Amino acid sequence: MSVGRRKFLGTISTATIALAGLKVSANENFTGYPERYGMLIDTTQCIGKDCRLCEDACKKRNKLSLDDLDLKDNSVFDKARRTNSNNFTIVNKFINPDNQKDIFVKFQCMQCNEPACASACLVKAFTKTPEGSVIYNKDVCIGCRYCMVACPFYTLAYDYNDAYTPQVRKCTMCFEKIKDGQKPACVEICPKESITFGKREELIELAHQKIRSHPDRYIDRVYGELDVGGTSVLYLAETDFANLGFDTQLGKTPYPEYTRGFLSAVPLVLTIWPVLLVGLYKASQSRELKTTKEIYKDEEGDKK
Amino acid sequence: MNRVIEQQYNNKFKEVLLLGNDWKKYFRSLITPFNVIAALILSIGIPLTVIRFTRGIGAVSNLNDTNPWGFWIGVDVLSGVALAAGGFTIGTAVYLFGMKKYHPILRPAILTGFLGYFFVVVGLCFDLGRPWRLPYPMFVSYGVTSVMFLVGWHVATYLTVQFIEFSPAFFEAFGWRKIRRWAVRLTIGATIAGVILSTLHQSALGALFLISPNKLHPLWYTSYLPVFFFVSAIVGGMTMVIFESTISHKVFRHQIDPVDHLTLKEITFGLGKGASALLFTYFCLKWVGVAHHNNWHYLNTSLGHWFLVEVFGFILAPCLVLFMGFKRMNLTMVRTGAIWTVLGLILNRVNVSIIAMNWQRADRYFPSWMEIMITITVITVGLLVFRFIVNRTPTLYRHPDFLNEPDH
Numbered sequence: 071m072s073v074g075r076r077k078f079l080g081t082i083s084t085a086t087i088a089l090a091g092l093k094v095s096a097n098e099n100f101t102g103y104p105e106r107y108g109m110l111i112d113t114t115q116c117i118g119k120d121c122r123l124c125e126d127a128c129k130k131r132n133k134l135s136l137d138d139l140d141l142k143d144n145s146v147f148d149k150a151r152r153t154n155s156n157n158f159t160i161v162n163k164f165i166n167p168d169n170q171k172d173i174f175v176k177f178q179c180m181q182c183n184e185p186a187c188a189s190a191c192l193v194k195a196f197t198k199t200p201e202g203s204v205i206y207n208k209d210v211c212i213g214c215r216y217c218m219v220a221c222p223f224y225t226l227a228y229d230y231n232d233a234y235t236p237q238v239r240k241c242t243m244c245f246e247k248i249k250d251g252q253k254p255a256c257v258e259i260c261p262k263e264s265i266t267f268g269k270r271e272e273l274i275e276l277a278h279q280k281i282r283s284h285p286d287r288y289i290d291r292v293y294g295e296l297d298v299g300g301t302s303v304l305y306l307a308e309t310d311f312a313n314l315g316f317d318t319q320l321g322k323t324p325y326p327e328y329t330r331g332f333l334s335a336v337p338l339v340l341t342i343w344p345v346l347l348v349g350l351y352k353a354s355q356s357r358e359l360k361t362t363k364e365i366y367k368d369e370e371g372d373k374k
Numbered sequence: 375m376n377r378v379i380e381q382q383y384n385n386k387f388k389e390v391l392l393l394g395n396d397w398k399k400y401f402r403s404l405i406t407p408f409n410v411i412a413a414l415i416l417s418i419g420i421p422l423t424v425i426r427f428t429r430g431i432g433a434v435s436n437l438n439d440t441n442p443w444g445f446w447i448g449v450d451v452l453s454g455v456a457l458a459a460g461g462f463t464i465g466t467a468v469y470l471f472g473m474k475k476y477h478p479i480l481r482p483a484i485l486t487g488f489l490g491y492f493f494v495v496v497g498l499c500f501d502l503g504r505p506w507r508l509p510y511p512m513f514v515s516y517g518v519t520s521v522m523f524l525v526g527w528h529v530a531t532y533l534t535v536q537f538i539e540f541s542p543a544f545f546e547a548f549g550w551r552k553i554r555r556w557a558v559r560l561t562i563g564a565t566i567a568g569v570i571l572s573t574l575h576q577s578a579l580g581a582l583f584l585i586s587p588n589k590l591h592p593l594w595y596t597s598y599l600p601v602f603f604f605v606s607a608i609v610g611g612m613t614m615v616i617f618e619s620t621i622s623h624k625v626f627r628h629q630i631d632p633v634d635h636l637t638l639k640e641i642t643f644g645l646g647k648g649a650s651a652l653l654f655t656y657f658c659l660k661w662v663g664v665a666h667h668n669n670w671h672y673l674n675t676s677l678g679h680w681f682l683v684e685v686f687g688f689i690l691a692p693c694l695v696l697f698m699g700f701k702r703m704n705l706t707m708v709r710t711g712a713i714w715t716v717l718g719l720i721l722n723r724v725n726v727s728i729i730a731m732n733w734q735r736a737d738r739y740f741p742s743w744m745e746i747m748i749t750i751t752v753i754t755v756g757l758l759v760f761r762f763i764v765n766r767t768p769t770l771y772r773h774p775d776f777l778n779e780p781d782h
Contacts, residue, residue, distance in 0.1 A: 152440065155439070188519075190520050190522065191520055192520040193515040193516070194516060195515070210514060210515040211504065211507075212504050212505075212510050213502045213503015213505075213507075216520070219442060219582075219586055219589070222588050227439040228439060229430075229503075231432040231433065233428055236431070236503040317588055325585055326519065326585075329521050329584050332578070332581040332584060336524065339574055340574070343566075347569055348566065354471055354472025355472070
């Protein structure tokens, strides 16, 4: 009984917060979990052709159908692919415009420090874990797909052909494995060791060290270090990231910031509007009253 | 004794339901050209609905991972909510601004608003992956940092508010004097709540897209999006009321007091004038948006031309038509301007959510015929319900038994 009432009161207070749209957030100065993990992907090391073992390992780990995977078929590189509900990671081929060399880029969820999907979700289905993974809770998702609209990297996918239990599908950097002290499946399988798994802070250190010691091999930029406020997945490349299918114009602002201004205006409307509107109503009423009085006066005047 | 009362209630119910006919006569009266067309639409729409809910969204739509929102969100939800703004607009004018002139169109406007929102939710159920979880943001899990959370809560609350606002019409139809008096006392409170909720969720629908600066074309992406959506929704609501009252006065002519036929003219001109002024404001605001972000250089691109089509062809043009119609006291012109404005509003919502969205991507979206057909089906059912209620409640006329009762 008391639980019921507590739940009811909880709902009422949530209702108030909901209508006010108040942002109940962590400290503004929170710079992210210090111990979070990440992956550093070196696109100069990935061989792509006849490999794609990471795709295979990812599918097996996430129990996805292997029907659309033929590792020997290199024609998949003819067209840039994107992640979908049966492929949480994909390797695409790009061409370095300077030397016409093939460059292979593995792509998956970037595990943002401040994920747009998490801030956009109306049922809080996404969580940025202290380990660095962005995980999804299928048990609360209603399937509005606003997270997919919000994701700046176009990584989220949906089970459009599932009528009863559709889910948003994404890479979680093998969250369950990380929790058990293991590395993500794609990192473990990579024969060229082009993916390094570790603490994000250390990976950034390592990335810059690589750039410093091989200035001829890498351009001086670590993609994901600052983009959209930083991501757990980081990239190194030998040519401008714009040539490799990356959006280099995303800016450094974490995506949740873009809606913060609107949300902070909501309580203002909720507090000021009622007074203003009641005032308007009273004003129109008194105007009406005045006119009746005037009519009465006029009638009095007529009598005289 | 109880049996007698029960009998009386049953008779009253049957009388209201069948419009005073017996079943046979009632069914015969249903065979009309409009109903035949509606039946044809439903005969396609209902099977499509079954396919949607047994084989998934993918079986009927062209939605994909890059374009998760399409025709249903652009037309049913974004345009639907904006065009249903008439309820709160007219309510504000009559009760809060004291513009009593608009009283005759208040009830149909509120009914349009209520059913508009209701069928927005119906349409949304096709688009949601798991529509049966619709109450989750209210009772299960709270994503308070989401603009969508605000939209969900507000639309649900506002639906209730509009139901309260329209409920006196039901109570009059059944002759329930006491409960009507209670409902009527809530009118001012409900109107004020309606304005607050509408301000917030109409603008929130625009704010939804603030999180996609990299996806929405710069000419449409502006920090003013919430303001644009709010202002255009008021215009959309007003012009939709002009459109709806024009049709209602033709279709339900016999229900309407001859005096109201005459006042409708004046009302239409008043609404047209207001809509024209607001449209001009909106037109200027659109340029403020371009200037604020210094996006002039985008105007001479293909999407820039499309932006000019929207701003000149579907904001300024209907604005001028409405203005001329009012100046020349030309009813047809005002009504043309109103429909033009409504189309312009739909175009804007489709531009923001579909055409200018993901503009740099190769994998674009185009709706399937089935998506469009489902939308047409939802609108048709909405019209049928609207007619059903109008025929059975004092919406377009004043109930003779309640003429001397206060309305708020």
